[in-house]
Amino acid sequence: MSGEQVTHPGDTDQRSADWAEEAVRDAASHEDPELAQYALGGQTLSLEEQVLARIDRQRRRKAKIKEERITLAHGAGGKATHTLIDALFLESFRNPVLEAMEDQATLTVGGARLAFTTDSFVVHPLFFPGGNIGDLAVNGTVNDLAVGGARPLYLSAGFILEEGFPVADLQQIADSMAVAAAVAGVQIVTGDTKVVERGQCDGVYINTAGIGVIERDITLGAGTVKPGDSVLVSGPIGDHGVTVMLARGELDIESDIESDTAPLAELIGVLLDATTGVRVMRDATRGGVATILNEVARASNVAIVVDEKAVPTREEVRGASEILGIDPLYVACEGRLVIVVDGAETAAALAALRSHPLGEGAAVIGAVKDDPPTLVLLKTEFGGTRIVDMLVGDPLPRIC
Amino acid sequence: MRFVDEFRDAEKAQVLSGQIAALCEPGRHYSFMEVCGGHTHTIYKHGLEDYLPESVSLVHGPGCPVCVIPMGRLDDAIYISEQPDVIMTSFGDMMRVPGGKGSFFDSKAKGADIRMVYSPLDSLKIARANPDKKVVFMAIGFETTAPSTAMTVLRAAADGLENFSIFCNHVTIIPAIKAILDSPDMRLDGFLGPGHVSTVIGCKPYEFIARDHHKPLVCAGFEPLDILASIYQLMVQLRDGRCEVENQYTRVVPWDGNLKALQVINEVMELRPYFEWRGLGFISHSALKVREEYAKFDAEEIFKIPGIRVADPKACQCGEVLKGVIKPWECKVFGTACTPETPIGTCMVSPEGACAAYYNFGRFTRERVKEATRA
Numbered sequence: 001m002s003g004e005q006v007t008h009p010g011d012t013d014q015r016s017a018d019w020a021e022e023a024v025r026d027a028a029s030h031e032d033p034e035l036a037q038y039a040l041g042g043q044t045l046s047l048e049e050q051v052l053a054r055i056d057r058q059r060r061r062k063a064k065i066k067e068e069r070i071t072l073a074h075g076a077g078g079k080a081t082h083t084l085i086d087a088l089f090l091e092s093f094r095n096p097v098l099e100a101m102e103d104q105a106t107l108t109v110g111g112a113r114l115a116f117t118t119d120s121f122v123v124h125p126l127f128f129p130g131g132n133i134g135d136l137a138v139n140g141t142v143n144d145l146a147v148g149g150a151r152p153l154y155l156s157a158g159f160i161l162e163e164g165f166p167v168a169d170l171q172q173i174a175d176s177m178a179v180a181a182a183v184a185g186v187q188i189v190t191g192d193t194k195v196v197e198r199g200q201c202d203g204v205y206i207n208t209a210g211i212g213v214i215e216r217d218i219t220l221g222a223g224t225v226k227p228g229d230s231v232l233v234s235g236p237i238g239d240h241g242v243t244v245m246l247a248r249g250e251l252d253i254e255s256d257i258e259s260d261t262a263p264l265a266e267l268i269g270v271l272l273d274a275t276t277g278v279r280v281m282r283d284a285t286r287g288g289v290a291t292i293l294n295e296v297a298r299a300s301n302v303a304i305v306v307d308e309k310a311v312p313t314r315e316e317v318r319g320a321s322e323i324l325g326i327d328p329l330y331v332a333c334e335g336r337l338v339i340v341v342d343g344a345e346t347a348a349a350l351a352a353l354r355s356h357p358l359g360e361g362a363a364v365i366g367a368v369k370d371d372p373p374t375l376v377l378l379k380t381e382f383g384g385t386r387i388v389d390m391l392v393g394d395p396l397p398r399i400c
Numbered sequence: 401m402r403f404v405d406e407f408r409d410a411e412k413a414q415v416l417s418g419q420i421a422a423l424c425e426p427g428r429h430y431s432f433m434e435v436c437g438g439h440t441h442t443i444y445k446h447g448l449e450d451y452l453p454e455s456v457s458l459v460h461g462p463g464c465p466v467c468v469i470p471m472g473r474l475d476d477a478i479y480i481s482e483q484p485d486v487i488m489t490s491f492g493d494m495m496r497v498p499g500g501k502g503s504f505f506d507s508k509a510k511g512a513d514i515r516m517v518y519s520p521l522d523s524l525k526i527a528r529a530n531p532d533k534k535v536v537f538m539a540i541g542f543e544t545t546a547p548s549t550a551m552t553v554l555r556a557a558a559d560g561l562e563n564f565s566i567f568c569n570h571v572t573i574i575p576a577i578k579a580i581l582d583s584p585d586m587r588l589d590g591f592l593g594p595g596h597v598s599t600v601i602g603c604k605p606y607e608f609i610a611r612d613h614h615k616p617l618v619c620a621g622f623e624p625l626d627i628l629a630s631i632y633q634l635m636v637q638l639r640d641g642r643c644e645v646e647n648q649y650t651r652v653v654p655w656d657g658n659l660k661a662l663q664v665i666n667e668v669m670e671l672r673p674y675f676e677w678r679g680l681g682f683i684s685h686s687a688l689k690v691r692e693e694y695a696k697f698d699a700e701e702i703f704k705i706p707g708i709r710v711a712d713p714k715a716c717q718c719g720e721v722l723k724g725v726i727k728p729w730e731c732k733v734f735g736t737a738c739t740p741e742t743p744i745g746t747c748m749v750s751p752e753g754a755c756a757a758y759y760n761f762g763r764f765t766r767e768r769v770k771e772a773t774r775a
Binding site: 021023024073322 | 498
């Protein structure tokens with residue numbers, strides 16, 4: 001291309017990337033040779049549609065872990081996390097309860113319907129504006145129970161402590177947990193403590209498990225959503241994730257924003273009292289609103305269309321996301337619900353949410369359609385449209 | 401948000417869209433390349449193509465700095481990161497780029513100390529805090545990021561820092577555009593000039609494009625209205641039979657560039673005789689290296705890098721995508737072997753990469769998406 005005849009270093013000493021050639025062979029072995037003849041409504045697919053159909057088939061293929069080692073992407077809540085869970089944990093532990101793949105397991109014991117869940121907390125920094133790892137650990141598990149329609153009852157708390165960790169900090173964390181438990185109406189009834197050598201963990205990690213009772217005659221699930229349903233959120237999105245990113249102090253951005261960590265059981269109670277039209281609820285933690293909507297779209301084989309203008313987002317969150325080049329739809333919340341309701345019940349659900357202090361910023365952000373199935377689409381504020389896919393790895397800041 | 405929302409006004413977009421459509425000659429097709437990955441990102445993020453008539457298409461150019469790094473070069477970076485006492489620091493979007501034997505993320509999982517930073521100055525902080533370690537900054541990017549890398553080296557020199565170096569992979573935009581213009585399969589009607597690069601180099605270096613290659617270029621900003629306005633300016637030039645360099649991004653880009661930034665680059669770095677670009681091959685005088693005076697900050701000198709070239713996978717058509725010869729979806733491995741979670745070509749790694757942007761944001765046929773989003 002340069003037009004000059006020069007010898008370049010490595011021209012004769014050249015390797016090829018074996019993993020790439022292998023990936024190409026692997027994908028080719030799953031190709032459908034008859035794809036070109038697929039017809040859609042009597043019409044032969046265009047070249048572009050054939051490619052899209054091929055991608056669709058690949059997306060529906062069984063998940064396979066390609067990495068030899070765990071990378072941080074496996075913990076980020078996006079595609080890699082899903083692959084790890086599907087291909088490794090679900091394969092190893094397979095049973096009908098687990099296969100529902102909700103935020104909580106639903107069990108029937110002695111005639112009572114119970115919800116059971118667990119969650120681990122490794123947030124850094126441990127203390128941030130609006131909360132700390134302690135109230136996060138209580139609220140997170142309380143919320144995972146509540147979104148299944150359960151009344152949270154009892155929690156366990158397991159602590160992994162690093163040698164040298166200040167007792168005063170641990171006291172503060174325990175106090176926050178006690179307050180959060182009291183607010184949520186649960187008791188921490190069992191626990192465990194382990195101490196590891198300095199450097200083996202980052203101050204303190206907390207695991208909580210929780211149990212609750214499902215007293216209402218309802219069945220909620222990501223797979224129960226239908227075209228015509230409405231999508232709501234209970235308040236502004238992304239507050240927690242942005243707060244924590246800024247609290248790490250790596251960005252030298254200052255803001256008054258606080259984490260939204262809160263127990264949602266009471267708000268959910270108000271909502272379920274007001275309407276029987278709720279299909280599914282999730283608290284939008286890791287992976288944010290976008291990840292949840294993708295899970296729902298796939299589980300119910302529907303399209304979800306979100307109106308960007310309607311998504312409540314604080315100026316601080318918009319601003320920080322703009323600077324970092326990330327999308328608030330993928331940023332974690334710790335006290336926000338994403339709810340899909342029967343379209344006819346939209347107004348009732350919205351009014352119920354707004355009647356509670358934790359839901360006063362609630363909004364209808366989108367609607368469920370039938371085509372294109374499994375996809376989340378965004379009507380942008382600018383007036384265009386785009387796909388909002390499952391996140392790949394952590395949202396990586398763009399360089400320019 | 402002030403200074404942002406004004407440039408995302410849907411009503412103004414509608415007006416510009418009508419004006420662009422009115423300039424289309426019946427039966428004629430228009431192809432414009434947005435050179436910069438930041439533009440590609442804006443186009444997809446806001447769904448900007450919905451405002452363009454069928455006969456106007458945008459081709460995504462080679463201006464994604466992550467996407468043009470060849471695999472062998474990344475293998476060298478990973479080699480450095482695996483040397484004793486090294487802390488490698490890198491911008492976030494470099495972390496997942498696959499080399500011949502995996503990415504920074506894979507290498508980190510195997511035990512290398514690789515840290516994400518937001519600025520080269522963060523690397524300097526890490527170097528000061530870890531005097532017993534050798535801290536290396538993976539320097540990538542066009543003229544946009546080169547000044548900050550150069551400033552960091554000057555700062556390190558002024559502070560007498562002994563444990564900091566950069567692995568310099570800075571590239572320059574003009575030879576890449578020239579390579580595309582010289583390519584026999586080039587089919588473009590004009591260019592959206594890279595706004596960020598132009599804040600440093602100005603608009604003058606593009607004049608050869610209009611003069612020798614008879615293509616118009618409009619230096620464009622990064623908000624969606626900037627891009628629509630720039631497309632409009634290109635269409636007006638074509639209607640008038642003009643080929644000129646125009647500056648739409650006047651609120652940021654000075655015609656003569658930023659002399660100070662250029663001086664800083666020139667103080668620390670010099671042109672390499674040639675450099676390999678992913679998909680485009682070797683291009684003469686297309687990249688920067690650290691000058692000999694600053695050799696003690698040059699990771700290439702400090703660590704004996706293997707420098708083995710890794711051939712692009714045969715099925716990968718990054719080069720054709722980068723040159724705008726094919727659309728991302730026309731690549732044989734697009735969306736099947738090569739996806740954002742398992743990228744083969746670098747165009748799939750960074751969200752700015754033409755393929756990743758298309759996969760994430762533009763994958764579905766416009767008609768179906770429009771139908772679904774109709775109220």
